[in-house]
Amino acid sequence: MKGTDREAAYVDYVTARRAHLRRIAYALCGDWHRADDLLQIALVKLYVAWPRVRRAGSEDAYVRKILVRASIDEARRPWRRERVTDDLPEHPAPEPTGVEERTALFDALQALPTQQRAAVVLRHWLGLSVAETAAELGINEGTVKSHTSRGLTALRLNLEPNTTG
Structure with missing residues (x-):
């Protein structure tokens, strides 16, 4: 494959899949700015490996794996463990309307x-x-099942309406 054909195929793929991949990155980290950073990391690594990945036909799986691993790496960084204080910014970000349930779900996801x-x-x-999940995360299938089960249980508990009162 010529260099120009290679780049054209890469650009076509990124153009078609960028929004979808960005949403995956957001679901993994819960922050649009961090999602953009994760996506940038993934797309750079994809570009480097493009001929091999394209030949294998596993572009989406390759990018998802990079997104997951980059998200895990970023979460382990010491500055990510810092906690928000009670000090609010002067101009808080406006709340989008009509997405309360989705916001609650993403908040609950981020608590996992x-x-x-x-x-x-x-x-x-x-x-x-x-x-497929086990392969992407590099863990055993049983571990995927236990992580999924525990995660879903925690989501249910976080999303249930408070019945005490």
Whole structure:
């Protein structure tokens, strides 16, 4: 494949899949700015490996794996463990209207540990099988099942309406 053909195929793929991949990155990290960073990391790595990945026909799987691994790496960084204080910014971001349930779901997702969140997103948002999820995360199928089960249980508990009162 010529260099110009290679680049054209890469650009076509990125143009067609960028929005979808960005939403996956957002689901993994819960922040649009971090999602953009994760996507940028993934697209750079995809570009480097493009001929091999394109030949194998596994572009989406390759990018998803990079997104998950980059998200886990970023979550492990010491500055990611810092907690928000009570000090609010002068101009808070406006709340989007009509997306309360989706916001609650994403908040509940972000409360999950990184591996549980990745397992839930890959299994139930992207619809990957247990085996595919295990391959993408580099863990055993049984571990995927336990992460998914624990994650879904935590989501249910976080999303149930408070019946005490």
